[in-house]
Amino acid sequence: MPASTDPVLDRVVDGRYRVESELARGGMATVYRARDLRLDRPVALKVMREDLARDDAFVRRFVHEARVAARLQHPHIVSVYDQGEDDGVVFLAMELVEGHTLRDVIAGRAPLSAREALQLIIPVTEALATAHSAGLVHRDVKPENVLISRRGGAVKVTDFGLARLDGNPNVTTEMLWGTAAYLAPEQVETGSADPRTDVYAVALLLFELVTGRKAFPGEDPLRVAYEHVHGGVPHARDLVPTVPAPLEDLVLRAGATEPDDRPVDAAALLSELRHLESTLTPSELDALPAAADHTVPVHVDGGADRTQVVHRPSRGDDGSRTRRIPVTRPGSPAHADGPPAGDARYARTSGNRVPVRRERERSGSGAAWVLGLLLVLLAAGGGYGFWYLTQGPAVHSLMPTVVGLTEEQARAALDAEELDPVVVRDYSEDVPPDVVLDAAYEPGTRLRHGTDVELVVSQGPERYAVPPLEGLTVDEARAALEEVNLALGATTEEHSESVPEGRIISSSPGVGEQLPPRTEVAVTVSSGPAPVDVPDVRGRPQPEAVSLLEEAGLRVAIDPEQVFSDDVPAGAVVSQDPGPSTVARDTEVRLTISKGPELVTVPEVVGRQFSSAEQELTDLGLVVVREDIAGGFFSTVREQSVEPGTQVPRNTTVVLRVV
Template sequence: MSSDRRVPGAAVPDPMIGRLLDGRYLMGPRIARGGMASVYEATDTRLERTVAVKIMHAGLGDDDEFAARFVREARAAARLSHPNVVAVYDQGDEHGTVFLAMELVSGHTLRDTITKESPMSPLRALALLEPVLSALASAHRAGLIHRDVKPENVLIADDGRIKVADFGLAKAVSADTQHTATKGVLIGTVSYLAPELVVDGKADARADVYAAGVLLYELLTGKKPHEGESPIQVAYKHVHHDVPPPSELVPHIPPYVDALVARATAREPGLRPADAAVLLHQVHRVSHALANGVREDPDLTADLAPMLLSRDLGERSDTASDMWDADEMAALMAPSPVREDTATYPAALPPPMQPPPGAPRPAARPREPRAPKPPKAPRQRRPRRSRRGPILLVLALLLATAGGGAAYWFGWARYTSTPGVVGMTQSAAESKLDDAGLSIDYADAAYSETVPAGRVIETDPEAGSRILQEGTVTLTLSLGKERYDVPKVKGLTEDQAQDALLEVKLSFDETIEKYSETVPAGTVIRSIPESGTTLRPGASVDLVVSLGRQPIKVGDWVGDDYDDAREALEERGLVATVTSEEYDDTVPEGDVISQEPRRGTLFRGETVSFVVSLGPELVEVPSVTASGVGAATAELEALGFEVKTEESGSYIGLGYVLSTDPAAGEMIPLGSTITLFLV
């Protein structure tokens, strides 16, 4: 029985385990497998550290277009330096095995946390979501879109650090031509796909915002917002159904948390936050309200989700009434009580109570008999009752009322909340601020990767902040995406070309050296991308720099057939020429006797000279028949032949030549041997 026969049902060994990938990464056990790649624990033998190596599945890695896009996006992702992003160390391709070396995070995924803890409190859910949004915001500022935000791509280390994985990979397989790059397969986990990705496969940073909103819903409820028997059904619901309010499953969730989920998961991209940084700001506002115990905040709710929530929010209330109930406000405004036996009534007490009209008065005390009147003393005037007490009472009441009113006015009533206008057009923002009674000022316009030109990037103060009524809100408008054209660098030196790139805020990446027959050494031939290509600031540009004319190896052709040498040299771009042809007793006819130059290199179009052999020089055999052996031998040797004698079959001892071999008249090389047959 053969020893390599496989037992039915036995596991097939993973050929990747134990392999030294790219001469550097010693592959260990597989720790994860997804639709596009598998992840292995590996040892970086060069730096002696443990890493995670992601291996693209063979079908994707064999696609040249995908592999090229993956390399570019992996390079861009490696430039992300953020504490909440899994670091990318290296990328390579070893004989079709496309791989990515990354930071290894020991711990678990957010999926495990959702399984164990959900539904969780809004504060806990936002605390888990905040580092995810911080990582996405960093990527969005760099012009990267994740496109596969899901719990499985959020890693939680054993020490509590939260990191987002797979930056760059998702975009590499799902750019504007994602369907062709992946053989028509829609990339991304269907439960977290934004509607625009389902419809046409194209999206921007708001697709990540949508996925983060779905993630928040799942943290709050423990369930996905859209479920179905097949991925197609789930995708259909993303397009045609709003994400329901989390409070439908968890009733104690405040309305403004529902509003936050509704804003992030709006089916229309224009109603969502422009990018993760804007959503992160809104999360901070909601977290602050939750931390302060605010149950209802209609202003915050309306600001987060105008026209989106179907919940009956009731009448709008001032922020003060959300922070303080009526009894607490009354207690703060009321004067302090004092003892009843004080001589005067302070502002804290009401005047002495009088019996209500119509009530019986107390009975009069009976008079006692009068005593005889003593002699009249000089009459003294009764002291007049002081009016100071009531006056002080009125003054105290007025002061208390004025002080409380002033405190309320200066501390609260004269303030309002800054409306949210980020993402609006200039005219819409001006209209909303004007309706709120606020003045408008403008800061210098700024570029934005996510907010279209003419729309609001940010406000000062921020949305939801307290601002004086009729105060001023400073708007920063978007100039759109900051883009620059690659300058013309052909014909410049490498240093000059790098300076030209820096002048337009582009980054020099690497020099690609290439031989050129027309461009002098050290001069730029072209750029990659080509001149005139529009790029965002900081984008990398490669320079193709001339090495000058390419040297061509001549080779040693002595002893070889000249025709073969000529053909080979002409294919290399050199010219072969025969300067002379010579007889040579040792070199066959047509072969090379010598060449110039014998070795080294030449440049295209230069000449190699050859001396070609005509073979040995031929001489005609003279006729020596009937000559004496001595005379015949002398004649032949004089011509350069070797002579040998033999007796013929009719030899009688005369010593004359009967015949020769070769025969007379044949052309033979000098030095050949001629046999004389004697008679």
């Protein structure tokens, strides 16, 4: 759809997300680049297709999976921020990962060395291990759902839980969501999935990374699905001889047809992958196939990751789209002689292990006899028997009252009615933990046996622990609080001798306290050390002056050039910079030390005329006093009060006796 006709573009969804541009379009939803106006950050906004958004059952499961996925916190999982509905637009706000997909890596660089392949597949497995530990199975692991960030090359798995969503009620339940090239045999055969289903898909990804081609290539998704059930994962070394034998063995075990033959979950597979990485030699890890050994990667069109419904084979499909595939239920006819056509269903044959269903197939005549007898009885019983076995109590139950029961009690009540509880946990200020808040169906609703019934179980009041904020900047503290659904409150400043200026000293409430969502946390920020008074140390001996300044929290520097001072004794402070004032702690104060008064040498002036002697002594800075003897008629200096050669300070008085 052109951008100009897309009603979502340029719209502010939920009063928060301004939609900027389209990133990708699939069969279930369209992904847009948007800006979160509240937090001022870019996000990926997945908007459900309009016709699916009108399906309450579809939306209910979408919301359920979004809640579960939002609780997955892992560096290799794309974070889910928010989910909601705005005027018919059902959306999911997620972390925006700008970069490329694993499909781009395979198309551009595969086959890879074992080292490169493991470096890509281990983060994927770590993400799935986190999901499995939370009780969530991805169900649609494929290269298009593995994103590689442009910045730092971080590997992230996306679209958790979306592959489990049910389709429209008018589509037969004998269908499943999946991507044909990566469907596990049990998904094709029965529609079931558990952690081993994701393990199977990881094995196919690893196979594709080291060989450069899909394990089950093909244009017809039904034929590809058939191969998953009736065939087995090829031997990678047959295609690329440089693939280490232990790696090939792990791919074959993880990609086994029977789930019981695979690692039990992603955590078990992760352990084996890490062991493999640590035990392979450098030459095995870094070996690349010769040019002649390179396989030709399977072409993938631009719509490879679209989700759509598949009713029968179609041309031009490479099997990597997420689709609905017909599912074989117990009792469906097998097609051991070749892939079925149209809406035919599959029964598993040997795959990667010894056949286990031959005896059941050979006993088909007995089953036919029982079926024939049952038909006779049904005919004899009339319409009531038919109704009882197909639409009546034999296959339906009434929804029991479960709200207010404990989770254990609610599970028991549903089990008694042959209904399957699906537990979602939510916060409640009023309902105690482990008590059912809500249920997907009203009491008395008539439900088919085996129906999933979502139970919302209280996990008590929604509370978040105050994170450690000491030492952070205000911006860092705001981000840390928003990360745990709290908010930054009032900011006050306080002097601190130990915390640098601009860093947080403390928070209120304190670290670890449990608070309701969006509660404001006040912080005290350091404005640096408190100012100090500079004491006046002029005229004080140097040691005393230094001690006073250091006690005040100041640093002292001594000017290497001492100066003469007629007023300040030698060794005492003549001047200081800065002088008496208020300054920041640890400010430097420079002191100038006195050499004492400047000394001059008294000359010999006896026998000289008074005027000449007076002039010389005055020029030296001395004070001359005349005393006449017998009238001083001759004006000749007869005596001087200070002996010649004596050093005296300036302004010293010298008495001259004149005759």
